[in-house]
Amino acid sequence: MTVVDSSSGRFGEFGGRFVPEALMGALDELERAWETARAEGSFDRELAALHKNVVGRPTPLYEAERFSERVGAQVLLKREDLAHTGAHKINNTLGQVLLATRMNKKRIIAETGAGQHGVATATAAAYFGLPCVVYMGAVDVERQSLNVVRMRMLGAEVVSVEAGSKTLKDAINEALRDWVANVEDTHYVIGSVVGPHPFPEIVATLQSVIGTEARAQVLDLLGRLPDEVVACVGGGSNAIGMFRGFYRDEAVALIGVEAAGEGLEGRHGASIARGRPGVLHGARSLVLQDDDGLIAEAHSISAGLDYPGVGPEHSWLQASGRASYHSATDDEALDAFKLLGSTEGILPALEPAHALAYVMRRGGPGTVLVGLSGRGDKDVATVSSISSMGDVT
Amino acid sequence: MSALSSGLEERRAGGRKLLVPYVMGGQPDRDSFPRILAAVSRSADALEVGLPYSDPLMDGPVIAAAGERSIRAGVGPSEALELVAEAGGKSLRVIMTYYNPIHSAGEESFCAATIKAGVSGLIVPDLPLEESEGLRRAAADQGLAWIPLVAPTSSPARVAAIAATATGFVYAVSTLGVTGTREQLSERAAAVASACKEATDLAVLVGIGVSSPEHAHAAALYSDGVVVGSAVVRLVAESGAEGAAAFLAEVRAALDEAAETA
Numbered sequence: 345m346t347v348v349d350s351s352s353g354r355f356g357e358f359g360g361r362f363v364p365e366a367l368m369g370a371l372d373e374l375e376r377a378w379e380t381a382r383a384e385g386s387f388d389r390e391l392a393a394l395h396k397n398v399v400g401r402p403t404p405l406y407e408a409e410r411f412s413e414r415v416g417a418q419v420l421l422k423r424e425d426l427a428h429t430g431a432h433k434i435n436n437t438l439g440q441v442l443l444a445t446r447m448n449k450k451r452i453i454a455e456t457g458a459g460q461h462g463v464a465t466a467t468a469a470a471y472f473g474l475p476c477v478v479y480m481g482a483v484d485v486e487r488q489s490l491n492v493v494r495m496r497m498l499g500a501e502v503v504s505v506e507a508g509s510k511t512l513k514d515a516i517n518e519a520l521r522d523w524v525a526n527v528e529d530t531h532y533v534i535g536s537v538v539g540p541h542p543f544p545e546i547v548a549t550l551q552s553v554i555g556t557e558a559r560a561q562v563l564d565l566l567g568r569l570p571d572e573v574v575a576c577v578g579g580g581s582n583a584i585g586m587f588r589g590f591y592r593d594e595a596v597a598l599i600g601v602e603a604a605g606e607g608l609e610g611r612h613g614a615s616i617a618r619g620r621p622g623v624l625h626g627a628r629s630l631v632l633q634d635d636d637g638l639i640a641e642a643h644s645i646s647a648g649l650d651y652p653g654v655g656p657e658h659s660w661l662q663a664s665g666r667a668s669y670h671s672a673t674d675d676e677a678l679d680a681f682k683l684l685g686s687t688e689g690i691l692p693a694l695e696p697a698h699a700l701a702y703v704m705r706r707g708g709p710g711t712v713l714v715g716l717s718g719r720g721d722k723d724v725a726t727v728s729s730i731s732s733m734g735d736v737t
Numbered sequence: 738m739s740a741l742s743s744g745l746e747e748r749r750a751g752g753r754k755l756l757v758p759y760v761m762g763g764q765p766d767r768d769s770f771p772r773i774l775a776a777v778s779r780s781a782d783a784l785e786v787g788l789p790y791s792d793p794l795m796d797g798p799v800i801a802a803a804g805e806r807s808i809r810a811g812v813g814p815s816e817a818l819e820l821v822a823e824a825g826g827k828s829l830r831v832i833m834t835y836y837n838p839i840h841s842a843g844e845e846s847f848c849a850a851t852i853k854a855g856v857s858g859l860i861v862p863d864l865p866l867e868e869s870e871g872l873r874r875a876a877a878d879q880g881l882a883w884i885p886l887v888a889p890t891s892s893p894a895r896v897a898a899i900a901a902t903a904t905g906f907v908y909a910v911s912t913l914g915v916t917g918t919r920e921q922l923s924e925r926a927a928a929v930a931s932a933c934k935e936a937t938d939l940a941v942l943v944g945i946g947v948s949s950p951e952h953a954h955a956a957a958l959y960s961d962g963v964v965v966g967s968a969v970v971r972l973v974a975e976s977g978a979e980g981a982a983a984f985l986a987e988v989r990a991a992l993d994e995a996a997e998t999a
Contacts, residue, residue, distance in 0.1 A: 360868055361865065361867060361868060362836055362863050362864060362865075362868055363863060363865060364794070364795050364862050364863055364865070364886070364888070365865050365866075365885075365886050365887060365888040365890075365891055365895075365899070365910070366888035366889070366890050366910065366913055367890075368865050368866075368867075368888075368890075368891070368895070369888075369890040369891065369892060369895075370890070507801060507805075508791060508792065508805070513792065514792075517792050517793075517794045520794045521794055521795075521797075521914075521915045524794075524795070524913060524914060524915060525913050525914035525915065526913070527890060527913060528890070528913070621840070622837050622840055622841060623836050623837045623840055623863070624792065624837065625792075625794075626863075628840075631837070633837065633841060634813070635841070636813040636814050636815050636816075636838060636841065637814060637837045637838035637839070637840065637841025637842065638790065638791040638808065638813055638814070638837075638838070639791045639792050639837070
C-alpha cells in the first residue's frame, strides 16, 4: 500500500524534499523513472527474478523454539540474515541499481553505516557492471573492517569520511555532496527509508517484500497472524519492510525498537523517543538535535542504528499511533546476541539483537514475529572486544 | 523593494559590478570576528555571513572545517547571529544558513532575530522553491530579502519560478558541486547567469568556485558580480583580516575593470 502523498512527498507532516536546487531535477527524474518502472510489469518481473536467483528469496520463516522457551513468547524469525550478502539491504540495492540502469546512469554511489548496505550496493553494482563508490564514516571503517574488505573485494572504492562524528550521518552528507557534483551520470543508492522524496517511498516499496513474504509464511505455519511484529529501527528500512506487510491488519501490533545506547539519559540513537521535528538529509522527521538546531551525535554499539534521525514514515506511524516504539540498550542487545547464539545457533547482527532484546524484556504470552535483518559475522570483533567472549582460556 | 535590493541597486546604478565576500560566523575566533567583518567590508558591496552548522552538505572542506571550528569553540547559529549584531557597522549583510536551525527556532522568530541583528537578506541552500513558501512569507513580513539559488540543472521553467521569488538578488550557482576553490571557473557559469538575467531585473551574482580575480573578471562580463566564499575563508584562517582584505581588493579591481569593458 502507498502511504506517501506523492504531490508533496509527505507522510503526514513528515518527509518532503529539503535539498539543494542542484538535486531537484534528479529527484524529479528519479520519481518519473520509478513511476514508469512500476507501471510497466517488466520491472517487477525482473526484480522478482533477481530476488529469487540472486538474493535467494523467499528467505525462511524460522520458529525459534529454544529461544521461545527462554523468553516465554512464541518467537518467529524472518531470516533476512540468510539473504545474499547477509542482510535485508540487498532487496533495496538490486532494485535501485536495476532502476539506475533503466535511467542510463553510469556510476553508483552509496553511504554505509554497518557496512551491510555498502556490501549490498557493491554487490548490485558488480552484478550490473557499474563502478561503485561507498562513503563510510571513519569510526565505522574501524569497527566494521570486515565489511570494508568485502566491499573492496567486490570492486567498490571505499572512502573513509573524517568529518563530524565520522559515522553514518556524515557518510550520508558526503554521499550527498558527491551526488550534487555528479548528479547527471550518477545514481545515489540511499540505504534506508530516509532522504528526500521519493527515496523513502522507493526503499520502503523495495523492502516490503520482507513483510509480504513473512505474513504469508506466518499464515501458512500457524493459520493466523502474529500478535506483534517487531523490528529494529535506525533509519528504519527493515522495520518499514516488515510493517508494510501488516498495515491493514489492525489487530497486529507493530513495534519498532531503537538503540538506547548507554541509556536514554546518556548517549543513544533513539530519535523517536528523544528527538523533535527537524530536517536532516533532505526530509522532515524526528531528529536528535540541540536547542540551536545542530544535529546531535548519536551513539549505539551497532553501527547501523548509530544515527540521529529516522525515516519520515516512522515519525508518521508513531504520530498516527499505528506503530509504537521502544528501545534497547547496548548491554541488552549484547545479551540478546548471546542468547540467540547459544539457544538457536544463530548469531544475529547487533542491529536486530535490539529487537530480540525487546522481546526478551516483553516476555510472554503471544506470538511475536521478529525481523532478523542481518547476520552477526560483522560484529564478532566488536562483541569480543567488549565482553569476555573473546578470551581464550 | 527590500532594503537589500535598493541598497544593491544604488551601487549598481553606475554600472558597478557587485562583490559579496563570504565569511564564517565566529571565525577565526569570537574576538577577531568584528575585525574580519570590517576588513572584508572595505571592497565589498554586501557581506555574506555563514551560520555554523553541524551538517553543511552544500559546503566543501574549507567552509565545512571553518564551521566545525566555530561550533567546537561554542559558536553555534544563534551565537554567530549575536556576534553579527554586536559587530555593528554599516555594510549590507546577508545570512547563509541551513534550514534546520531556522526550523528549530521557528521561521518567524528566526526572521525577527535576523532583522534585529542588522541583517537584510537570507540564503538557505537546502530549502528549494517547493519547501520555502512559509519562510519566504515570514521573511517578507520582517523585511528580510530572499536570495534563492539557481543551479546548472535548473530547467528554464524552474529558473523563471525561482527568480520570481527573489527579493534581494539571485544566486547563480556556477557549477555542479559544493563550495570550494577551483582552478577554473565552470564553463556552465555563463549559461546559468544568462538564464537568470533573462528571468529577473534584480542583480544576478555568480557563486561557488569563484576563487580568483580572474574568475571574478570573467563572471562579471555576463553577470552583475560575484560571491567569493572558500578563498576568503581560507585567507581569514591563514592570513587574517589583512590577507583577506588584500585579496578582495584585487578582486574589486578585476570587477571594476570588467565593468569598464562591459
